[in-house]
Amino acid sequence: MAVKPKVTNGSTTLGPAANEKDAEKLRFIEEMTMNTDAVQERVLAEILSRNAETEYLKRYKLDGATDRETFKAKLPVVTYEDLQPDIQRIANGDRSPILSSHPISEFLTSSGTSAGERKLMPTIREELDRRQLLYSLLTPVMNLYVPGLDKGKGLYFLFIKSESKTPSGLPARPVLTSYYKSEHFKSRPHDPFNVYTSPNEAILCTDSFQSMYAQMLCGLLQRLDVLRVGAVFASGLLRAIRFLQLNWEQLAADISSGTLTKQITDPAIREAVTQQLRPDPELARFITKECSKGDWACIITRIWPNTKYLDVIVTGAMAQYIPTLEYYSGGLPMACTMYASSECYFGLNLRPMCSPSEVSYTIMPMMGYFEFIPLDADGTMCNGAQTQLVDLAHVEVGKEYELVITTYSGLNRYRVGDILRVTGFHNCAPQFQFIRRKNVLLSIESDKTDEAELQKAVTNASELIKSYNATVVEYTSHASTKSIPGHYVIYWELLIKKDKTKNGKSGTIPTELLDKCCLEMEESLNTVYRQSRVADCSIGPLEIRVVRPGTFEELMDYAISRGASINQYKVPRCVNFPPILELLDSRVVSTHFSPGLPKWTPTRSN
Ligand code: AMP
DSSP: OOOOOOOBTTEETTEEOSSHHHHHHHHHHHHHHHTHHHHHHHHHHHHHHHTTTSHHHHHTTOTTOOSHHHHHHHSOOBOHHHHHHHHHHHHTTOOSOSSOSSOEEEEEEEEEEETTEEEEEEEETTHHHHHHHHHHHHHHHHHHHSTTGGGSEEEEEOOOOOOEEOTTSOEEEOHHHHHHHSHHHHTOOOOTTSOBSSOHHHHTOSOHHHHHHHHHHHHHHTGGGEEEEEEEEHHHHHHHHHHHHHHHHHHHHHHHHTOOOTTOOOHHHHHHHHTTOOOOHHHHHHHHHHHTTSOOTTHHHHHSTTOOEEEEEOSGGGGGGHHHHHHHHTSOOEEOOEEEOSSOEEEEOSSTTSOGGGOOEEEOTTSSEEEEEEBOTTSSBOTTTTTOOEEGGGOOTTOEEEEEEEOTTSOOSEEEEEEEEEEEEETTEEEEEEEEETTOOBOSSSOOBOHHHHHHHHHHHHHTTGGGTEEEEEEEEEEEOSSSSOEEEEEEEEEEOSSOOTTOOOSOOOHHHHHHHHHHHHHHSOHHHHHHHHTSOOSOOOEEEEEOTTHHHHHHHHHHHTTOOTTTOOOOSSOOOHHHHHHHHHTEEEEEEOOSOOOOOSSOOO
């Protein structure tokens, strides 16, 4: 039987709600988290009964069963690669109920890739409502901790990306692009707690320069109204600060004259921004004074002095940006509010003002059906783990798991690739710390490069130096975020044979050729990396640092001196430990940067 939350005067165990609308949402969170297992059972039954006639469930002979035991006994745990043939059929126009009984409305393109291309996730229209429901819970939770958010605005840097069409004509685009373009977002009713400084027209422009310029300009014009500053991920907010550093003179000129630069050509943006823009020499002087100092410490609070917190995800791969954000914001709290993916929106942080190291997300049981593969202390799968998945309500505090989801859109027992650790429970709902994404070696923003992709890139690039009798004998990598945008640094140790090659070249590799190797590596990396380089300019040129011969042996000596076993030692393909980076950097003999942009188009190659 469902447990009803105890409510007195609009107060739940989460705290006293700011208003009656919030109270209703908090009660909903309470109800869901008190009845986690029952809600999960209902969600699974709903998904299985509505999809009973799908080809996928019939293939595994579920025969209309909707109970957990049959589901677990008959359906395999799968990865994207297992589903790819079915997904490809849908993309090619097969409208029969393959994965979902509901029509597929579009494909969401994940930042996770398969064979170098974004994964395509079929989705159904009603999922937008489910995502909207999760969004609607964020403000009531935030209002518990930060009063007065209805007295000002949010400066959020939000962007859409270009979209393509599958052969069947369905849109293929990232989940946030889909959301911002939906009526759910565009025609959202006015909510005093959720007023943005950015006009929709600026958010909805695919040209990243024009979109950012307009959003920054509007944020500057309304600077005293701004109570929170945010972006989806930390890397996005840092890009915005970098944009201000590079463009403040033009922004100040526009504000001073009350006219918009000709660089903004999008008519909808021009119209929306021009409505706000009036000559304001005093504001222009203020911006010039703050930005011309060359001192960017606390720039966020200097320009937007009423900011109470940053609303930005700094968990997972984004944790690398915490010190830089602290520097720019003078240590403002960083609220990580939500945990979500293209496949499914998972949950929210019920204590959003906690420190980044303590962030835990409560997976909301109505969003999908969640199972967990138990992992050993060293992060590998426990014996028999694949067959003994744990249900959401039964995970154990302190243990790590890999997340497996079953969604209303038709993914069944799908491995997302995220590793989570249970930190506690809110009522009966477990709370998870995001530990890492499986198999990700390098990441600057949404890009995810794995070991095999890096290996392929090194192999392809090293072809270019073959004619100099040179080979890459060892390599490792590092995602450098010392400057914004961050970039990949690849350390190469070369072996150059002294004897002349067939075509008579001697052993010195021209520096331009090594520069070209950087570009060749970029050409070999996946589409998300190349899109970030080309369309979003959110990753800087790849760098190769050639280290002197013997460096990787020194690296091994160092690891062994710290207790690594000689027999088991493997060259780490990515390094983050400062003493190792120092060792590598002290042995660099030459550095090279990609001289151009890799090829990228919004159209998919498959
Ligand atoms: P995408 O499918 O491209 O939207 O990427 C979704 C992935 O981003 C998730 O599976 C996570 O790996 C990561 N992610 C999403 N939200 C968070 C978060 N709050 N903290 C850390 N990583 C996150």
